[in-house]
Amino acid sequence: MRFLLSLLAALTLASALAHTEVTGITPAAGARVVAPKTVTLTFGEPVNLRFSTFKVVPLPAGADAAQTAAAALARKDDAKLRADTAPVLTGMAARVTLPLHSGLKPGTYLILWRLLSEDGHPVTGHSTFQVR
Amino acid sequence: MILVLAAAQALTFLGSLLLLGGTFARRALTPAHPAPRWLGLGGVLLALGAALEVGGTLAGLGFLTPTDTLAYLTDTGPGRAALTRVMGAALLLAAELSGWPVLFPVLASGVLLWGEAGGGHGGAHGLATRALTALHAGGMGVWLGGVLALLTHPAPTPALARRFTPVALGGVALLAGTGLLLTLAHAGNLLTLPGSAYGRTLLLKLACVALALLAAVVVRRAFAHSSNVRPHLALEALLLLAVLGVTAALVTTPPPTHVHPQARLSRP
Numbered sequence: 001m002r003f004l005l006s007l008l009a010a011l012t013l014a015s016a017l018a019h020t021e022v023t024g025i026t027p028a029a030g031a032r033v034v035a036p037k038t039v040t041l042t043f044g045e046p047v048n049l050r051f052s053t054f055k056v057v058p059l060p061a062g063a064d065a066a067q068t069a070a071a072a073l074a075r076k077d078d079a080k081l082r083a084d085t086a087p088v089l090t091g092m093a094a095r096v097t098l099p100l101h102s103g104l105k106p107g108t109y110l111i112l113w114r115l116l117s118e119d120g121h122p123v124t125g126h127s128t129f130q131v132r
Numbered sequence: 133m134i135l136v137l138a139a140a141q142a143l144t145f146l147g148s149l150l151l152l153g154g155t156f157a158r159r160a161l162t163p164a165h166p167a168p169r170w171l172g173l174g175g176v177l178l179a180l181g182a183a184l185e186v187g188g189t190l191a192g193l194g195f196l197t198p199t200d201t202l203a204y205l206t207d208t209g210p211g212r213a214a215l216t217r218v219m220g221a222a223l224l225l226a227a228e229l230s231g232w233p234v235l236f237p238v239l240a241s242g243v244l245l246w247g248e249a250g251g252g253h254g255g256a257h258g259l260a261t262r263a264l265t266a267l268h269a270g271g272m273g274v275w276l277g278g279v280l281a282l283l284t285h286p287a288p289t290p291a292l293a294r295r296f297t298p299v300a301l302g303g304v305a306l307l308a309g310t311g312l313l314l315t316l317a318h319a320g321n322l323l324t325l326p327g328s329a330y331g332r333t334l335l336l337k338l339a340c341v342a343l344a345l346l347a348a349v350v351v352r353r354a355f356a357h358s359s360n361v362r363p364h365l366a367l368e369a370l371l372l373l374a375v376l377g378v379t380a381a382l383v384t385t386p387p388p389t390h391v392h393p394q395a396r397l398s399r400p
Contacts, residue, residue: 051204119210
């Protein structure tokens, strides 16, 4: 019985730590801020940056965020279209900071990511913020 | 994308069943049966499943060069699991076809199952859950491998069935125990199972398992009455293959413990 309880406790603890998720974004979703210098994403566990994609792109007025995010993720060699400086990321990290170009124009910006979750499934998501 | 990963899992399960279950049957139940070509087919399916899983994942991530593939196989948990699985399969095939002592196929099966358990949700909850997943897959392989060996045996006698019964019961007990613990790890509260796609898929799997158990009882009765057992064995095997199919869908469905409001699994 004690063995079973220990096993259950181990499983419960493991499940609390197991899933890859974005736990924090700066600027926060929907925030209205002065042009930031960086965007930071925090994950529930270290992710393999070699197989992850992070971008910050302008979201045109009236455009659908999900469609714009999907199109931006699929684009290659798009450094000129991005608000971030397209850094090359490697290694494992639980926090990623993306430098942004200076003097972002006022408007809505889209932070998007696609990362390899621990169970091998690609996880995608996006968030927006506004520059005033 | 999800369909590709589910197909890859189905190939992996089928290959593992033919290779691992077939080896078990040849060693412990029906000597020299099934024929080596079925074990070879299992190895090929396992390799195809691993290739499809790795290729599908890398395509979903947008990394498709040979360098990306090599880095994925060596630097990521899912990649290393796929590689381990294929190496275990090759070792098991070599051990069985060369007639190595029983310790070698047992160790090779362990490597194969460890690699199999490292793909999907089994590799995402720590070593305890991965070990349970490996045992779960091993129990299923032994049960279905034995059933298929009896079904395809030229003379499926009651004596063979009697030899298989305790093994099958052990496999079912292992499946039930590890299945319960894995459900707690992945789904959390059992009462909330109908509320998620993962839970509903899991309930469908349990229904298929229950039907397979009923079919197994009918098979034992058919053996006892010396009637034609093949149709009953075929039904049990089909139901167990259905369990494998549902499991392939299950491992590509995000469990409730994986869902986060800011992250979602990508779908085509």
